[in-house]
Amino acid sequence: MHAFLLLAGMLALGSSCFGCIANESVRSSSSFEGKPFMISDVLPQGVAVGEVTAQSALLWLRTDGPASVQVEWATISRWERASKLAAIVNPVSRTASITTTAETDYTLIIPLEGLGPATRYRYHVLVGSAEQTARRRSASLAAMGEFTTLPDDVTSAMVTFAWSGDLGGQKRCRQGPGGYPIFDSIRRQHPDFFLFLGDTIYGDDICPSPPNEPGADFKATTLQTYRVRHRYQRGAEALRRFLETTPVYVAWDDHEVRNNFSGPYDEQMPAARQALREYWPIASPPHDPRRLYRRIRYGADLELFILDTRQYRSRNADPDGPAKTMLGATQLAWLLDGLRTSTATWKVIATSVPLSIPKGGDVNMPGYDGWAGGPDGTGFERERRVIVDVILDHKLRNVVFLAGDVHFVQANAYDPDQNGVIDFHEYIVGPLSARHGVLTAWDEGLHPTRLFNESGFDNFGLVRVTKDEFAIAVVDEAGNKRFSHVVRAQ
Numbered sequence: 001m002h003a004f005l006l007l008a009g010m011l012a013l014g015s016s017c018f019g020c021i022a023n024e025s026v027r028s029s030s031s032f033e034g035k036p037f038m039i040s041d042v043l044p045q046g047v048a049v050g051e052v053t054a055q056s057a058l059l060w061l062r063t064d065g066p067a068s069v070q071v072e073w074a075t076i077s078r079w080e081r082a083s084k085l086a087a088i089v090n091p092v093s094r095t096a097s098i099t100t101t102a103e104t105d106y107t108l109i110i111p112l113e114g115l116g117p118a119t120r121y122r123y124h125v126l127v128g129s130a131e132q133t134a135r136r137r138s139a140s141l142a143a144m145g146e147f148t149t150l151p152d153d154v155t156s157a158m159v160t161f162a163w164s165g166d167l168g169g170q171k172r173c174r175q176g177p178g179g180y181p182i183f184d185s186i187r188r189q190h191p192d193f194f195l196f197l198g199d200t201i202y203g204d205d206i207c208p209s210p211p212n213e214p215g216a217d218f219k220a221t222t223l224q225t226y227r228v229r230h231r232y233q234r235g236a237e238a239l240r241r242f243l244e245t246t247p248v249y250v251a252w253d254d255h256e257v258r259n260n261f262s263g264p265y266d267e268q269m270p271a272a273r274q275a276l277r278e279y280w281p282i283a284s285p286p287h288d289p290r291r292l293y294r295r296i297r298y299g300a301d302l303e304l305f306i307l308d309t310r311q312y313r314s315r316n317a318d319p320d321g322p323a324k325t326m327l328g329a330t331q332l333a334w335l336l337d338g339l340r341t342s343t344a345t346w347k348v349i350a351t352s353v354p355l356s357i358p359k360g361g362d363v364n365m366p367g368y369d370g371w372a373g374g375p376d377g378t379g380f381e382r383e384r385r386v387i388v389d390v391i392l393d394h395k396l397r398n399v400v401f402l403a404g405d406v407h408f409v410q411a412n413a414y415d416p417d418q419n420g421v422i423d424f425h426e427y428i429v430g431p432l433s434a435r436h437g438v439l440t441a442w443d444e445g446l447h448p449t450r451l452f453n454e455s456g457f458d459n460f461g462l463v464r465v466t467k468d469e470f471a472i473a474v475v476d477e478a479g480n481k482r483f484s485h486v487v488r489a490q
Helices: 076-084 182-187 222-232 237-245 269-277 329-341 381-393
Strands: 047-050 056-062 067-075 106-111 118-129 139-150 160-163 193-197 249-253 294-298 302-305 348-349 397-402 409-414 424-428 448-454 459-465 467-476 481-488
Touching: 047 139, 047 237, 047 249, 056 118, 067 076, 067 106, 076 118, 106 269, 118 182, 118 269, 139 448, 160 381, 182 237, 182 467, 193 397, 222 237, 237 329, 249 302, 329 348, 329 381, 409 467, 409 481, 448 481
Parallel strands: 160 193, 193 249, 302 348, 348 397, 397 424
Antiparallel strands: 047 056, 056 106, 067 118, 118 139, 160 459, 294 302, 409 424, 409 448, 459 467, 467 481
16 A cells, blocks of 8 residues: 555635636535634644545644644544534544654654545544553544545546745745745635645755744754754744645755755755655655655646656766766656656646756856756756657647746746747746846757746746646735736647
């Protein structure tokens, strides 16, 4: 059984007014409608639900010290039927009591499995003292919430999701209790899920206080210090509110470890990877528990390929060529096979680094860090071409790349074979909160047409997917739409 397969996701269908600031959602009815989820003080970092599938979900939480935790869940109808009967006669699925320990910094990631597709569930989190694990009656209700599973892969269903990355970089960290107000703006769009596309922390950067909240004025280099930086982010009330109501899928980029790192050659990566996995619900197969790349199927029309562009890559300074890889042989084969065999209308590839923005290194980490290379002969263009050739050779349609990393917005339409027909698109957003990037010259190797290219504001991308179209809007921190584009399905 896939121990980290999941379920969770708001199947809230957005209104036809895509990109509206206060678009309403159609949700399964329940007594929670319009009410905030309940979180108690014994869970100081809140809760999060991640890794949506049609059959399962992952629930994340952290207690403030050792505690006994039990989670129970059931469909809304079963909860409400039990409530009307004024008795609970085994209406729910329930975990055994689990004790949080220092070994995982008192975090837990709990699989909720055996769920049905397109169904709304309610969960309760019960927390008691670590010494009372056998006596459920001693536990108190610490959190409750709801989520909706994804539709099965033969059901066509509209989905709205948001994505962005780059949180708390270059001294633009938590300021005030809300910390990162952009998450309130994203939450107001009612996305079915959020794709957090890397740089969830800036462990290699110092956040001075003031103007930032205290607690991040150091560079992380050890497991314990990486944990502290993740906890610092969860101190932002806006982020906690967001995670309590919006399912997430999380990727990493470089600053979860340090700038422009290459995994096989970085001694800090194992500790940083452990902290990332402790603080985010991320699904991995039992035979490969460190794997971060995965694919998510949302109904008949969307398949999302989330790449790991860090863990297996060659050194950036290595010359580009047949031996140079960003994904590693196994992940590359997985991606190419997945693209060739996917039956989804839209094939969406989430890559933390963009396709055609050259991103040079520095003295400490020389070589180009993204797919595009530069005059020094580095970069990863050979492997990029392998992916593009599969798209062209197999005449794959409706392929979209989503990216981040460079701290500005860009949208590209690509015609790599120069036949006058657009073969795929790329949309780049961010930052959520970091220094805004400087617009740079772009690489012409894939023959892009620039649809949008702008910097100077924090932002996220908002996507609406149907069988017929892929519609995107770029929204700034205040909720203003800065750019929109629609691609019709072919």
